[in-house]
Amino acid sequence: xxxxxxxxxxNGNPSIPIINERTLPKFLESARMEKSVxxxxxxxxxxxxxxxxxxxxxxxxYMGLDLGKVNIKRFxxxxxxxxxxxxxxxxxxxxVQPTCTPTNENLMELLIMVDACRRASxxxxxxxxxxxxxxxxxRKTQGRESIAAKxxxxxxxxxxxxxxxxxxxxxxxxMGYFDIPVDHVYCQPVILDYLASKSIPSExxxxxSPDVGGVARARAxxxxxxxxxxxxxxxxxxxxxxxxxxxxxxDVRGKVAIMVxxxxxxxxxxxKGAALLHQEGAREVYACCTHAVFSxxxxxxxSGGLLQEVIVTNTLPVAEKNYFPQxxxxxxxxxxxxxxxxxxxxxxxxxxxx
Amino acid sequence: xxxxxxNLPKALNGNARVPIINETTIPKFFDSSRLEKSVxxxxxxxxxxxxxxxxxxxxxxxxYMGLELGKVSIKRFxxxxxxxxxxxxxxxxxxxxVQPTCTPTNENLMELLIMVDACRRASxxxxxxxxxxxxxxxxxRKTQGRESIAAKxxxxxxxxxxxxxxxxxxxxxxxxMGYFDIPVDHVYCQPVILDYLASKSISSExxxxxSPDVGGVARARAxxxxxxxxxxxxxxxxxxxxxxxxxxxxxxDVKGKVAVMVxxxxxxxxxxxKGAALLHEEGAREVYACCTHAVFSxxxxxxxSSGLLQEVIVTNTLPVAEKNYFPQxxxxxxxxxxxxxxxxxxxxxxxxxxxx
Numbered sequence: 001x002x003x004x005x006x007x008x009x010x011n012g013n014p015s016i017p018i019i020n021e022r023t024l025p026k027f028l029e030s031a032r033m034e035k036s037v038x039x040x041x042x043x044x045x046x047x048x049x050x051x052x053x054x055x056x057x058x059x060x061x062y063m064g065l066d067l068g069k070v071n072i073k074r075f076x077x078x079x080x081x082x083x084x085x086x087x088x089x090x091x092x093x094x095x096v097q098p099t100c101t102p103t104n105e106n107l108m109e110l111l112i113m114v115d116a117c118r119r120a121s122x123x124x125x126x127x128x129x130x131x132x133x134x135x136x137x138x139r140k141t142q143g144r145e146s147i148a149a150k151x152x153x154x155x156x157x158x159x160x161x162x163x164x165x166x167x168x169x170x171x172x173x174x175m176g177y178f179d180i181p182v183d184h185v186y187c188q189p190v191i192l193d194y195l196a197s198k199s200i201p202s203e204x205x206x207x208x209s210p211d212v213g214g215v216a217r218a219r220a221x222x223x224x225x226x227x228x229x230x231x232x233x234x235x236x237x238x239x240x241x242x243x244x245x246x247x248x249x250x251d252v253r254g255k256v257a258i259m260v261x262x263x264x265x266x267x268x269x270x271x272k273g274a275a276l277l278h279q280e281g282a283r284e285v286y287a288c289c290t291h292a293v294f295s296x297x298x299x300x301x302x303s304g305g306l307l308q309e310v311i312v313t314n315t316l317p318v319a320e321k322n323y324f325p326q327x328x329x330x331x332x333x334x335x336x337x338x339x340x341x342x343x344x345x346x347x348x349x350x351x352x353x354x
Numbered sequence: 355x356x357x358x359x360x361n362l363p364k365a366l367n368g369n370a371r372v373p374i375i376n377e378t379t380i381p382k383f384f385d386s387s388r389l390e391k392s393v394x395x396x397x398x399x400x401x402x403x404x405x406x407x408x409x410x411x412x413x414x415x416x417x418y419m420g421l422e423l424g425k426v427s428i429k430r431f432x433x434x435x436x437x438x439x440x441x442x443x444x445x446x447x448x449x450x451x452v453q454p455t456c457t458p459t460n461e462n463l464m465e466l467l468i469m470v471d472a473c474r475r476a477s478x479x480x481x482x483x484x485x486x487x488x489x490x491x492x493x494x495r496k497t498q499g500r501e502s503i504a505a506k507x508x509x510x511x512x513x514x515x516x517x518x519x520x521x522x523x524x525x526x527x528x529x530x531m532g533y534f535d536i537p538v539d540h541v542y543c544q545p546v547i548l549d550y551l552a553s554k555s556i557s558s559e560x561x562x563x564x565s566p567d568v569g570g571v572a573r574a575r576a577x578x579x580x581x582x583x584x585x586x587x588x589x590x591x592x593x594x595x596x597x598x599x600x601x602x603x604x605x606x607d608v609k610g611k612v613a614v615m616v617x618x619x620x621x622x623x624x625x626x627x628k629g630a631a632l633l634h635e636e637g638a639r640e641v642y643a644c645c646t647h648a649v650f651s652x653x654x655x656x657x658x659s660s661g662l663l664q665e666v667i668v669t670n671t672l673p674v675a676e677k678n679y680f681p682q683x684x685x686x687x688x689x690x691x692x693x694x695x696x697x698x699x700x701x702x703x704x705x706x707x708x709x710x
Contacts, residue, residue, distance in 0.1 A: 077651045080460070082502050084500035100433070103464075104436070104460040105461075112507060115507045116502040119500075119501070119503065120500040137437070144440035144443070144475075145438065146438050146471035148435070148468050151515060155514060295433045
């Protein structure tokens with residue numbers, strides 16, 4: 001096992017694994033061999049917004065850099081003020097900021113940071129957005145609606161970003177909303193590597209998509225998990241943020257069911273899906289997702305006992321008060337750090353995921 | 355000293371109320387503009403929608419215009435993302451969206467942008483953002499290196515979202531209009547305040563108009579000119595940090611006079627209150643504070659109600675929560691002014707002639 005076992009000894013405090021040289025995940029080993037470029041370039045600068053400073057710091061550690069100094073504060077009336085505390089003239093700047101709750105605050109902060117870098121004569125500005133807020137507002141479901149994901153893409157471009165790195169966008173088509181290059185960073189390898197370390201025999205596994213929209217994602221996941229069989233929860237949603245389970249397509253009797261989604265928001269979909277899987281005879285149910293949005297009442301639902309483990313990544317910060325015994329948080333810092341290095345060096349990014 | 359004929363209802367006791375100006379008490383500055391009205395206003399292609407920031411003002415504007423506010427569903431998802439759906443067709447319409455971008459600034463701004471995007475995608479012919487208070491307006495230049503110019507960024511975002519035009523009240527600097535690549539109608543709210551002051555029958559020989567800082571002298575001078583060409587005084591202050599004010603000295607004379615301080619925004623009220631203290635030290639008999647935008651960030655209410663000010667006269671470009679009312683507060687309405695401006699924009703009539 002290359003990965004340290006997540007310490008889940010009954011205290012209930014999951015630890016965020018810090019991956020070091022000796023425990024580099026398998027998928028980065030082959031990537032490491034391709035590394036051939038000089039990485040002492042002082043022209044690369046990494047800055048963090050206030051949304052997830054812990055992740056940004058981890059990325060900086062992986063890259064062997066210090067985070068750039070920046071002053072971010074709020075005026076008495078809530079307006080955001082940003083000043084870079086070091087020169088970025090001629091630099092390749094990466095701004096790490098997920099646009100999670102408080103969504104509009106974090107988005108505006110990112111836009112103002114981009115604008116500040118642009119005006120400070122940065123040569124290139126890349127918005128590193130581990131969680132892209134408004135990603136699900138990616139189409140009109142009724143007349144006379146906004147397409148907020150497209151609007152946000154336009155705003156980021158208008159603010160002056162040259163490129164975007166985003167993790168697990170809700171729909172692949174969202175990349176097309178941007179008029180600038182978008183590197184889509186897939187976080188599944190981090191979760192797959194962790195699952196592989198748990199030594200669940202592959203004959204016992206069934207990968208489950210909690211809704212019909214996510215079948216493609218789940219199938220890709222199942223393929224990489226020793227070509228495991230697939231099942232689908234067919235649900236009908238009668239309102240925003242409300243889920244309703246109908247029936248299961250496929251068989252999970254006696255199996256370990258692994259539900260895969262890109263995000264867990266209020267957790268209605270996952271928990272009702274898990275209940276259905278247990279009714280259908282699943283032995284254990286795991287939930288895996290990249291983005292731990294965890295809007296109320298997600299924590300109560302997820303810790304209700306239906307799930308053996310809830311495996312998420314740190315694209316968004318999870319407040320310590322929201323930890324619960326089944327929760328495991330994996331880090332995407334190394335993955336993002338590696339991607340940033342390759343973007344900077346104009347090396348291949350997609351070969352990380354082959 | 356009895357009052358002369360008063361066109362505006364006087365604010366009653368300790369409860370400041372927003373005066374609803376009706377036909378019989380139309381302000382003087384509308385008398386002349388009313389004569390110019392010559393166009394038909396039955397056009398059903400005009401639609402007025404409100405965001406959630408100041409629905410009371412939007413409703414007043416609609417009443418003035420004789421329109422119903424358009425129906426719109428605005429809600430928040432569990433994770434804070436904003437969802438907007440227009441509940442009536444705007445196809446081919448000239449749409450006006452009323453939304454000040456006041457606290458919570460970024461929420462209200464994002465809501466406006468999503469409303470603009472929704473109108474654009476619903477095939478509105480024209481979309482005008484009516485922004486009575488323009489958040490980030492004071493972030494209009496770099497004061498140190500490596501800063502954003504957030505006012506310019508916001509202008510770009512509004513244009514990018516799809517607005518065709520902006521109506522904004524009393525922008526902090528006139529230059530901000532130049533940040534937009536679309537037409538901006540700058541609506542001056544001074545006439546509303548001037549008309550109210552005129553109704554108070556303070557004799558013009560007693561008046562001194564005071565600018566609370568050197569940046570606002572041009573605004574105060576324009577105000578003084580219209581207030582029977584009253585004399586001007588300036589508080590010369592030095593600011594050592596954001597939202598912190600420090601008074602140094604007074605340029606001009608206010609001894610025995612009624613001082614009327616004029617600013618565009620009262621935020622934390624440090625500038626106004628320290629200025630008022632200085633004016634009293636310099637012998638002013640009474641001090642009034644007038645401004646358009648009642649931002650009133652903490653600790654503004656405590657400062658303003660502490661007794662240094664005879665009256666604090668503001669407009670309703672931003673809503674003032676009822677719990678923030680205090681005895682000296684008077685809130686005037688800019689609804690008629692905005693309604694008139696919207697009609698003229700819609701009809702392609704002159705807007706600036708309102709202010710002649």
